[in-house]
Amino acid sequence: MIVDVSKKILIVGLGLLGGSYARVLKRFGFHISAITLDQSSIDYAIKENIIDEGSTELDERIIGEADLVIFALYPHVFVEWIEENQGLLKSGALITDVTGVKESIVYKIQDILRSDVEFIAAHPMAGREVSGVENSSDKMFIGANYIVTPTEKNSSEAISTCMELGRLLGFSNVTTLTPKEHDEMVGFLSQLTHCIAITLMTCNDKENMEKFTGDSFRDLTRIARINDLMWSELFVANKAALLEQMNMFIDKFNNLKTMLEAEDVEGMREMMRHSTQRRALFDKK
Amino acid sequence: MIVDVSKKILIVGLGLLGGSYARVLKRFGFHISAITLDQSSIDYAIKENIIDEGSTELDERIIGEADLVIFALYPHVFVEWIEENQGLLKSGALITDVTGVKESIVYKIQDILRSDVEFIAAHPMAGREVSGVENSSDKMFIGANYIVTPTEKNSSEAISTCMELGRLLGFSNVTTLTPKEHDEMVGFLSQLTHCIAITLMTCNDKENMEKFTGDSFRDLTRIARINDLMWSELFVANKAALLEQMNMFIDKFNNLKTMLEAEDVEGMREMMRHSTQRRALFDKK
Numbered sequence: 104m105i106v107d108v109s110k111k112i113l114i115v116g117l118g119l120l121g122g123s124y125a126r127v128l129k130r131f132g133f134h135i136s137a138i139t140l141d142q143s144s145i146d147y148a149i150k151e152n153i154i155d156e157g158s159t160e161l162d163e164r165i166i167g168e169a170d171l172v173i174f175a176l177y178p179h180v181f182v183e184w185i186e187e188n189q190g191l192l193k194s195g196a197l198i199t200d201v202t203g204v205k206e207s208i209v210y211k212i213q214d215i216l217r218s219d220v221e222f223i224a225a226h227p228m229a230g231r232e233v234s235g236v237e238n239s240s241d242k243m244f245i246g247a248n249y250i251v252t253p254t255e256k257n258s259s260e261a262i263s264t265c266m267e268l269g270r271l272l273g274f275s276n277v278t279t280l281t282p283k284e285h286d287e288m289v290g291f292l293s294q295l296t297h298c299i300a301i302t303l304m305t306c307n308d309k310e311n312m313e314k315f316t317g318d319s320f321r322d323l324t325r326i327a328r329i330n331d332l333m334w335s336e337l338f339v340a341n342k343a344a345l346l347e348q349m350n351m352f353i354d355k356f357n358n359l360k361t362m363l364e365a366e367d368v369e370g371m372r373e374m375m376r377h378s379t380q381r382r383a384l385f386d387k388k
Numbered sequence: 389m390i391v392d393v394s395k396k397i398l399i400v401g402l403g404l405l406g407g408s409y410a411r412v413l414k415r416f417g418f419h420i421s422a423i424t425l426d427q428s429s430i431d432y433a434i435k436e437n438i439i440d441e442g443s444t445e446l447d448e449r450i451i452g453e454a455d456l457v458i459f460a461l462y463p464h465v466f467v468e469w470i471e472e473n474q475g476l477l478k479s480g481a482l483i484t485d486v487t488g489v490k491e492s493i494v495y496k497i498q499d500i501l502r503s504d505v506e507f508i509a510a511h512p513m514a515g516r517e518v519s520g521v522e523n524s525s526d527k528m529f530i531g532a533n534y535i536v537t538p539t540e541k542n543s544s545e546a547i548s549t550c551m552e553l554g555r556l557l558g559f560s561n562v563t564t565l566t567p568k569e570h571d572e573m574v575g576f577l578s579q580l581t582h583c584i585a586i587t588l589m590t591c592n593d594k595e596n597m598e599k600f601t602g603d604s605f606r607d608l609t610r611i612a613r614i615n616d617l618m619w620s621e622l623f624v625a626n627k628a629a630l631l632e633q634m635n636m637f638i639d640k641f642n643n644l645k646t647m648l649e650a651e652d653v654e655g656m657r658e659m660m661r662h663s664t665q666r667r668a669l670f671d672k673k
Binding site for chain 1: 513514532533535561563572573576577578580581582583584585586587588589590591592593594597598599600601602604605606607608609610611612613614615616617619620621623624627630631633634635636637638639640641642644645648649651653656657658659660661662663664666667668669670672
């Protein structure tokens with residue numbers, strides 16, 4: 104479906120991610136519309152030729168004409184939108200999302216959705232410390248991962264279309280995971296790292312530390328500058344998987360502490376060699 | 389004393405740091421000698437005009453002629469060297485070091501040292517993931533911190549000379565701390581961050597994670613590639629201060645976990661706002 108540029112694409116939530124989607128897809132020739140809260144985002148996007156048309160209202164014509172609808176909203180806002188407005192969607196429309204948690208969202212949406220509309224979930228693993236359509240970029244997805252999380256309710260056609268969307272957007276890796284696998288992986292690689300960064304940043308309020316800081320501390324706390332509204336919601340929406348990852352981390356950290364208390368140099372060296380070896384896997388290819 | 393380039397400087401341990409010291413100081417016109425384990429390091433440094441002369445032996449003439457001796461050795465090797473070889477030092481010589489821990493080293497050396505030789509301790513807070521004189525650079529210290537940790541045994545002249553050395557080497561910030569303040573600060577900013585990185589890197593051995601990793605995880609584990617011999621020794625040498633920092637981190641991390649378990653969104657948001665605010669202090673100026 105997606106390769107047919109006569110189809111109309113609607114983006115709901117025109118921020119950093121939604122805007123970047125719009126920029127890339129507009130370039131391919133698709134008709135792009137947007138629904139978002141701020142008129143200024145619509146005005147900017149039209150002026151910059153990122154979208155063809157947009158509205159801050161639930162414009163029935165725009166919604167009813169869209170063949171593909173991309174939801175770039177906070178998780179609970181996405182669920183509420185579907186609950187309240189799914190009657191406006193075109194019969195046969197495909198919908199997808201950018202939500203960073205899956206298990207708590209995907210099954211809920213698929214359960215309440217009309218049977219003539221299909222929801223195929225995806226997570227574009229890309230972001231920046233800035234927000235808003237003004238900061239969006241058509242280069243944002245180069246080198247990044249796009250993960251589609253199908254369930255047994257999804258058609259193979261929808262899965263293919265969604266993966267094709269990821270490739271069109273410019274993602275370097277397009278793969279599928281189950282919602283559960285996705286949430287474990289994100290819990291570890293992304294959410295746990297944010298928990299660690301904000302803890303490190305707030306566990307010691309001694310003054311003047313910044314005068315002595317080097318790159319190590321800066322690297323570990325880059326993501327400690329965090330959108331509190333979004334991340335608190337993502338943490339809660341992935342509570343079980345994240346708690347499991349936090350417990351794994353605490354156990355290992357306590358192991359290290361025990362070795363240090365006992366001055367078990369050989370044990371610490373073994374852990375460090377394991378760390379060094381495993382880190383090599385994560386080098387940028 | 390140091391501004392007088394007729395003085396002779398000896399570097400004991402010609403690796404990454406010692407080599408970088410030699411490169412900068414040679415450029416100023418000082419006579420630079422080196423004592424180190426590998427003949428290949430001496431050969432390389434002479435060929436590259438980083439040092440004037442060097443030896444893999446305890447060359448009595450070289451040691452006896454040095455006005456300033458810079459020890460760039462592992463902590464326990466430094467202590468052993470002084471215990472065994474301090475008789476070879478010139479009367480009136482000033483010695484300094486690059487050791488990353490202070491309380492467990494400085495007083496020990498000052499206690500055993502001859503009364504006609506002065507030890508003023510310093511910590512150049514700079515490093516790279518590579519080692520060896522071949523990787524040394526005369527640009528290594530730009531933007532970095534140089535911390536002098538005097539005790540009541542030090543003369544004000546030695547403190548001034550050591551701070552002047554830091555400025556000559558190109559460090560952007562040259563300051564003093566007590567050995568205890570230094571160790572607390574390094575325990576938090578450097579050692580705790582390494583503990584966190586190696587824990588994160590080894591707490592979850594699930595395969596194929598690297599396929600999905602993004603910049604957050606890469607940033608938090610850059611320093612998980614670690615010299616096990618050096619860091620295990622540094623951890624033990626700063627055990628009390630590091631354990632205190634580890635406990636502060638664990639307490640805060642457990643707070644966050646408790647908030648997540650209780651779905652205390654407001655509490656998590658407050659922590660995130662605190663984190664965001666505090667991180668701004670640590671931006672590169």
